[in-house]
Amino acid sequence: MAASQEVREGLVKAIPHLRAFAMSLSGRSALADDLVQETLTKAWAKADSYQDGTNLMAWLFTILRNEFYSHLRKRKREVEDVDGAEAAQLVSAPGQLPNLEMGDFRDALSQLPEDQREAIVLVGASGFSYEEAASIMGCAVGTVKSRLSRARTRLTEIMDGEA
Amino acid sequence: MTDKNKPKGGKSGPDAPRGADEVDPIIGEAVGSRLKNLFDDFASEAVPDRFFDLIDQLEKKEPDTSSSKEQNAPDGADKGSES
Numbered sequence: 229m230a231a232s233q234e235v236r237e238g239l240v241k242a243i244p245h246l247r248a249f250a251m252s253l254s255g256r257s258a259l260a261d262d263l264v265q266e267t268l269t270k271a272w273a274k275a276d277s278y279q280d281g282t283n284l285m286a287w288l289f290t291i292l293r294n295e296f297y298s299h300l301r302k303r304k305r306e307v308e309d310v311d312g313a314e315a316a317q318l319v320s321a322p323g324q325l326p327n328l329e330m331g332d333f334r335d336a337l338s339q340l341p342e343d344q345r346e347a348i349v350l351v352g353a354s355g356f357s358y359e360e361a362a363s364i365m366g367c368a369v370g371t372v373k374s375r376l377s378r379a380r381t382r383l384t385e386i387m388d389g390e391a
Numbered sequence: 392m393t394d395k396n397k398p399k400g401g402k403s404g405p406d407a408p409r410g411a412d413e414v415d416p417i418i419g420e421a422v423g424s425r426l427k428n429l430f431d432d433f434a435s436e437a438v439p440d441r442f443f444d445l446i447d448q449l450e451k452k453e454p455d456t457s458s459s460k461e462q463n464a465p466d467g468a469d470k471g472s473e474s
Contacts, residue, residue: 248433272449352418353430376417
């Protein structure tokens with residue numbers, strides 16, 4: 229019971245971060261919120277598998293990124309039929325942009341391969357360590373670093389107008 | 392900049408080492424600061440009510456921690472001995 233209470237409080241606190249992570253990954257508000265909803269529901273159902281005192285945020289982020297990838301796999305099959313219509317939507321995310329430059333960066337981010345985007349958001353924006361990011365992504369620490377490095381290179385190129 | 396051991400109190404200017412907020416060395420300042428701005432921007436959006444409603448709903452359902460079924464013995468009376 230103590231664990232589920234902790235999970236509940238943790239969930240409420242985590243929502244803004246989960247939404248930001250989901251939006252960074254998917255670039256679409258509607259999908260992002262669906263991912264968050266799915267994450268919260270799964271987290272609650274699995275509250276007993278959460279170990280008291282461990283990193284709740286990392287646990288939640290892991291659930292969310294797994295949701296994201298399973299969504300992508302599903303979508304990929306559909307997109308193959310619809311001829312990229314969905315893929316086009318993925319890039320042109322609607323919403324209020326604070327300014328043009330931020331919109332450009334968001335656009336640049338959406339052009340990265342998912343694994344690089346995920347790595348750079350986890351470490352660069354969500355504040356996870358390399359080790360935590362590796363655990364969330366289910367890969368080696370070295371892989372996290374190489375994804376970060378490639379993401380930086382690619383983003384820099386895009387921002388410098390070589391896109 | 393490279394002196395990470397230097398204790399910096401409170402103030403976090405754009406150039407100050409900022410602990411957890413510090414720009415990751417692999418990512419670098421140019422990308423890192425934009426990334427953080429974007430993320431913070433997302434994270435500061437108002438949370439739609441649907442999520443609070445969802446949590447309320449979830450809470451009504453028991454999570455799978457059903458190992459501890461309610462052991463209801465509300466009154467301190469000795470129930471074992473029915474007279």
